[in-house]
Amino acid sequence: GNSVTQMEGPVTLSEEAFLTINCTYTATGYPSLFWYVQYPGEGLQLLLKATKADDKGSNKGFEATYRKETTSFHLEKGSVQVSDSAVYFCALRTGNQFYFGTGTSLTVIP
């Protein structure tokens, strides 16, 4: 079946620290991979995506590379800011359906 596993939180970092949130997936076929961000009281917003192996998605300083050999799509940012505090969801799309991970809460402290 299709599923996404991401590291459990919560994660607390100091401002300007390096961020990694791990995400691995299981899928039939060739899925597209996504990272969504959810700020408090809001819906999910697309952060970045990659549609095929070795693609790198990037946005707002965040990056993730589609690694088919390790079935991973880890999210990274070199220097986090307080405004990055949110819940991050890894997701895969196969066909017309999305499958979401459980979310990782990130808090960045000044």
Next chain:
Amino acid sequence: NAGVTQTPKFRILKIGQSMTLQCTQDMNHNYMYWYRQDPGMGLKLIYYSVGAGITDKGEVPNGYNVSRSTTEDFPLRLELAAPSQTSVYFCASSFTDVTGPYGYTFGSGTRLTVV
């Protein structure tokens, strides 16, 4: 553009009551979806629709009903509310082409508590 609009934002129901969660999108998206988000469980797909008049079950459809009479609206109906339906509900919409859905947009959610 308003995007995806959900109402109400919060609701408390008693066991056995019924209600409809409203969802409207103004982007002319053909696909629409309902998800529920439980703590530590991620999002689970309840129902989705590929166009007006067409709906399909997702992972967790039991206890819910949907209809899609227009492109814009995709209401979710709870007929006999149960405590297990306490959750945050998100509506979403997207375009789709031969590669699949794109332009996926979420509403801001409805927090439902069943007591």
